[in-house]
Amino acid sequence: MTVTHDAGAGSDARSASGGAGMGGWSPQRVWSVAGAVVLVACVWGFYAWDGAQTTAVLGGTVRAATLLVLGAMCGMIGERSGIVNIGIEGQFLMSAFTAFTVASISGSLFLGVVAGVSTGLAMGWMLAAMSVGLRTDQIIAGTVLNIAALGLTSFFYDRGRSLGQPKYQSIELGPLADLPVVGTALFNRPPLTYLALVLVVVLHVLLLRSVWGMRTTAIGEHPGAAATVGIDVIRLRYWNVTLAGGLAGLGGAYLALESVGTFTRAMSGGRGFLALAVMIFGRRTPLGAYAAALFFGFTTALQGQFQLNDTFDIPAQFVGMLPFVVTIIVVAAAGLFGRMRDPAALGQPYEVR
Numbered sequence: 574m575t576v577t578h579d580a581g582a583g584s585d586a587r588s589a590s591g592g593a594g595m596g597g598w599s600p601q602r603v604w605s606v607a608g609a610v611v612l613v614a615c616v617w618g619f620y621a622w623d624g625a626q627t628t629a630v631l632g633g634t635v636r637a638a639t640l641l642v643l644g645a646m647c648g649m650i651g652e653r654s655g656i657v658n659i660g661i662e663g664q665f666l667m668s669a670f671t672a673f674t675v676a677s678i679s680g681s682l683f684l685g686v687v688a689g690v691s692t693g694l695a696m697g698w699m700l701a702a703m704s705v706g707l708r709t710d711q712i713i714a715g716t717v718l719n720i721a722a723l724g725l726t727s728f729f730y731d732r733g734r735s736l737g738q739p740k741y742q743s744i745e746l747g748p749l750a751d752l753p754v755v756g757t758a759l760f761n762r763p764p765l766t767y768l769a770l771v772l773v774v775v776l777h778v779l780l781l782r783s784v785w786g787m788r789t790t791a792i793g794e795h796p797g798a799a800a801t802v803g804i805d806v807i808r809l810r811y812w813n814v815t816l817a818g819g820l821a822g823l824g825g826a827y828l829a830l831e832s833v834g835t836f837t838r839a840m841s842g843g844r845g846f847l848a849l850a851v852m853i854f855g856r857r858t859p860l861g862a863y864a865a866a867l868f869f870g871f872t873t874a875l876q877g878q879f880q881l882n883d884t885f886d887i888p889a890q891f892v893g894m895l896p897f898v899v900t901i902i903v904v905a906a907a908g909l910f911g912r913m914r915d916p917a918a919l920g921q922p923y924e925v926r
Contacts, residue, residue, distance in 0.1 A: 633874030644848025660718030662845025668825025693822015740834030
């Protein structure tokens with residue numbers, strides 16, 4: 574008993590001294606603030622040097638980050654519920670295909686978005702049916718979605734089909750759009766980008782401050798204990814994974830109807846997997862995921878600018894690797910920002926007893 578007490582006291586003392594040594598700030602917070610300061614200084618400096626090009630890069634950053642954060646929120650809801658979703662790539666691709674097809678046939682971008690979100694919801698339900706209902710291995714279930722989406726969209730792809738109208742155009746938010754540096758990048762965007770920003774804030778509040786968020790965390794950490802207090806684990810997992818699919822469906826609609834304005838084979842280009850890295854780097858919180866998405870989006874916009882300006886005399890494919898190389902480096906070095914524990918029941922099927 575004495576040894577245990579001393580060890581606990583020593584641990585408390587070490588924690589207190591560590592916190593005092595950093596003024597009460599955790600190491601990951603110190604790194605995050607330092608990185609943010611450096612980033613802001615660099616952006617401001619580049620804006621003073623070449624405002625037009627800096628604005629273009631920042632606009633590309635927000636454009637790339639929007640898709641990534643929608644995918645990250647999809648994976649986040651699933652993993653907080655105990656379900657691994659590696660099928661985000663397939664959900665993006667299939668939703669983009671249906672959104673583009675419906676919009677081109679109906680002449681309505683809104684109906685295209687509805688079709689894309691509905692497709693995402695349907696694929697989310699299928700993932701829940703396999704992972705929760707049939708208790709299939711969750712990695713295999715997500716892989717099935719990816720392969721099915723790639724095959725179906727490639728088979729039904731019509732090269733001659735076009736949207737037949739302009740994609741979603743930017744909407745200025747009054748004087749905010751005239752702000753230096755961030756005005757055009759954040760406040761002169763198309764509608765789905767604004768919707769994604771609103772969803773980030775809403776989901777952050779719901780996950781961390783609502784009864785639904787607490788129950789979601791409970792079924793991801795200890796579903797057996799959650800069931801003993803009256804939570805229907807199976808039903809809530811079905812609901813959450815299906816709802817998360819709708820976010821990925823919105824991402825697919827965004828990709829086809831706002832970001833690109835058309836559909837091509839395999840146009841998701843691995844961004845569903847990048848979204849998982851964003852989710853992990855953002856510590857499974859919506860605001861953290863958006864900050865991480867901006868970082869990864871910046872690398873995507875930067876490599877696009879490099880290719881546009883022929884900055885490096887090397888094949889374009891090597892420049893295009895930049896976002897994925899940065900992803901590998903950042904995920905490998907994630908220990909600098911503190912270890913993040915996975916939900917205790919992540920990937921484990923739950924069976925009612």
